Amino acid sequence: MKILVLNAGSSSLKFQLFDMEDESVMAKGIVERIGLQKPSMTYTAKEKTKFEKDEPISHKEALQWVLDTLTSTDHGVISSLDEIGAVGHRVVHGGEDFTGSVLIDDKVIESLERNKNLAPLHNPPNLTGIYATQTVLPNVPMVGVFDTAFHSTMPEKAYLYGLPIELYEKYKVRRYGFHGTSHHYVAQEAARRLGKDIKDLKIITAHLGNGASVCAIKGGQSIDTSMGFTPLEGLVMGTRSGDIDPAIVIWMMRELGMSYDEVDNVLNKKSGILGLVRGRSYDMRDIEDWMAAGDEEARRAMDVYCYRLKKYIGSYAAVLGGLDVLVFTAGVGENSPILREIVCDGLEFLGIKIDKEKNNVKGDAIISAADSKVTVMSIRTDEELMIARDTYRIVRGLK
Ligand code: ADP
Numbered sequence: 001m002k003i004l005v006l007n008a009g010s011s012s013l014k015f016q017l018f019d020m021e022d023e024s025v026m027a028k029g030i031v032e033r034i035g036l037q038k039p040s041m042t043y044t045a046k047e048k049t050k051f052e053k054d055e056p057i058s059h060k061e062a063l064q065w066v067l068d069t070l071t072s073t074d075h076g077v078i079s080s081l082d083e084i085g086a087v088g089h090r091v092v093h094g095g096e097d098f099t100g101s102v103l104i105d106d107k108v109i110e111s112l113e114r115n116k117n118l119a120p121l122h123n124p125p126n127l128t129g130i131y132a133t134q135t136v137l138p139n140v141p142m143v144g145v146f147d148t149a150f151h152s153t154m155p156e157k158a159y160l161y162g163l164p165i166e167l168y169e170k171y172k173v174r175r176y177g178f179h180g181t182s183h184h185y186v187a188q189e190a191a192r193r194l195g196k197d198i199k200d201l202k203i204i205t206a207h208l209g210n211g212a213s214v215c216a217i218k219g220g221q222s223i224d225t226s227m228g229f230t231p232l233e234g235l236v237m238g239t240r241s242g243d244i245d246p247a248i249v250i251w252m253m254r255e256l257g258m259s260y261d262e263v264d265n266v267l268n269k270k271s272g273i274l275g276l277v278r279g280r281s282y283d284m285r286d287i288e289d290w291m292a293a294g295d296e297e298a299r300r301a302m303d304v305y306c307y308r309l310k311k312y313i314g315s316y317a318a319v320l321g322g323l324d325v326l327v328f329t330a331g332v333g334e335n336s337p338i339l340r341e342i343v344c345d346g347l348e349f350l351g352i353k354i355d356k357e358k359n360n361v362k363g364d365a366i367i368s369a370a371d372s373k374v375t376v377m378s379i380r381t382d383e384e385l386m387i388a389r390d391t392y393r394i395v396r397g398l399k
Contacts, residue, residue, distance in 0.1 A: 001085035002026070002078060003391050004070075005384045006063075008089070008129025010121070011035055013062045017070060017077065017084075018388040026077040027070055028384075031062040043069055045077050059125070060132040067136065087133050087142045088391030090181070090383065092122035092231075094146030096172060101149065101390040103398070104130060104142040112144070118172070119230070141398065143391040150180030153221040158319075161228075175233070177225035179207045179330075183215040184222075185386040186329045186379045191220075193366075194325070194375060202320040204313055207381065208339075209330035210238040210282070214309065216316035224319050226312055232267060235312065236305045238282035241271035243308070276301035284332045284339065291338075306342040313343070317350050323374050326352060328367075329381040335362045344376065352376060 001021075007014040016028040029043035034057060041051045041062075057065065069075055078084070089104070095115035102108055109130065116123050133142055151159075159175040160168060167173040183205045190205075191198035198220040205215045212235040215225040226234025226242075236242045244267075252258045252266070266275075274282035277297050281287065290298035317323045327333075328340050337359045344354045351373025359367040361378065368376035 001392060001395070002083050003086050003088055003388045003395075004084050005088045005387045005391070006090070006129050006133065007384075008059060008125045008132075010125045013059060013066065013129065015066050016384045016388070018385070020085075020388065020392045023385060023388070025384075029066070031057075031065060034059055034062050041065060041069065043075060045075055049075060058132075059128045060135060063129070063132045063136050081137065084137065084140055086391050086395040087137060087140055088387040089126065089130055089133070089142060089144050090147070090387055091126045091144045092147045092178065093119035093176065094144075094148045094152075095176070096152075098144070098146045098149050099152035101143055101145045101387075101394060103394055104144050108144060118176075141395050143387075143394045145181060145387040145390050147178045147180050148176045150184040151177030151215075151222045151225050154224060158224045173229055175225075175228040177213070177215070177222065178227045178231045179211070179213045179215075179225075180222065181383045181386045182207045182329060182381040183213075183217065183225070185383065186327045186381055187215075187217045187220070189379050190325050190327050190375075190377055193377070193379075201324045202322050203325045203327065204316050204320070204323060205327045205329065206309060206313070206333055206343075207330045208235075208309075208328065208332035208336075211240065212237045212242075212309075212330070212332070214312045214316060216319050218320055224316060236276075236308045237272045238284075239269050239272045239274045241267050241275070273301050273305060276304060284336055288336065288338060302339065302342065306339060309343050310347065313347065313352075314350070323350060323352075326368075326374055326376045328376075328378045334378050334380055337361065337367075340367065340376075340378070350374065 003018045003020055005016045011034045013031040013034060017026045019026050027045040029041060031041045033039040036056055039053050039057050043049050067081060070078055071081060093115055095118055097111045112127055186205050187203050188198060190203060191201055203217040207213050211231050213225055213227040216223050232240050234242045249263055252263050273287060287298045287302055291302060332339060340359055341354055344352050353369040353372035354367055354376060355369040358365060364380055365378050366375060367378055
């Protein structure tokens with residue numbers, strides 16, 4: 001069966017077509033600038049190609065464009081749309097309604113509509129992607145895979161805030177966690193590569209991309225994670241602050257006269273690494289280059305980023321009652337040996353010992369020393385494959 005995985009953002013549509021016979025990727029790409037002038041599509045099948053259009057397009061038109069390309073004579077990889085057996089959608093926020101992936105029907109859509117305000121930046125475009133698929137591929141089953149679902153096993157004591165309980169009871173203000181598909185995938189991969197049963201392992205996974213979060217996984221289940229009600233909580237990220245004293249928000253509004261939108265913009269788009277280096281860059285590659293050239297501000301930003309992560313690793317080792325495996329993943333985690341070294345430095349008391357030479361890699365590797373009690377790994381994440389697998393599993397169950 002061929003499965004199309006879609007990840008619809010506000011102005012983009014990422015796609016990958018899998019052949020589930022061997023889990024190979026037949027084609028993948030991204031449509032960008034949806035709703036704006038000069039939309040473009042980067043498309044990789046046999047080779048990488050870039051297409052552009054003159055007029056703005058909707059999500060539905062973007063999807064139609066992808067499907068036309070997948071079936072075109074020049075660049076196509078399938079001869080007809082009938083070959084697509086199912087579509088898997090990445091959905092950021094499932095609220096409390098979804099503890100796992102589901103077949104999308106009217107009831108699911110209704111619940112997603114209800115949960116829209118929990119993730120105002122992410123869920124509306126995800127839903128737009130679902131509606132577009134319904135019109136363009138009306139007879140193809142769709143599955144929703146939620147970023148929050150893996151964390152639905154968090155115990156109450158981990159997901160409740162110290163707030164009036166009515167805020168939870170009436171409005172569902174609680175910690176949800178995100179990047180669940182990635183944390184789940186790399187934890188499974190770690191166990192598989194070590195030849196161990198995930199049920200016997202205490203794992204900490206650090207997903208460090210533009211957004212970043214850490215997860216404590218015991219017996220294969222998420223028991224805590226650093227993102228909360230929204231993807232703003234937790235680690236210092238590319239452009240997001242992560243944990244701050246919430247009174248700073250009140251202070252910014254009262255003393256600086258900032259509006260809700262301005263505060264939102266500062267915390268989500270102007271903070272993190274970007275804020276610490278005065279808006280010069282949020283890309284860890286730049287920070288590394290500048291550090292190597294003696295840039296003290298870049299070094300300080302790296303230190304703040306790593307220190308916060310180190311604190312979370314310590315606290316999650318405490319929450320897990322020990323640690324067997326530490327995994328680094330996503331753009332930064334997979335590709336930054338220096339960052340992994342700084343984070344792990346001084347954690348020998350927890351049994352974490354990096355081998356500097358083994359750590360000098362990008363991508364998949366065991367990077368701990370032979371005598372390290374904790375196995376430290378760098379694992380390439382593959383959220384799309386995880387979505388394709390879940391979609392395949394659920395759709396096969398239909399037959
Ligand atoms: P997203 O969270 O958008 O999915 P990724 O997981 O792809 O992002 O991570 C993107 C980030 O990874 C970039 O902004 C950059 O900071 C970092 N990154 C990518 N390649 C490297 C590299 N070779 N060295 C260090 N950092 C890298």
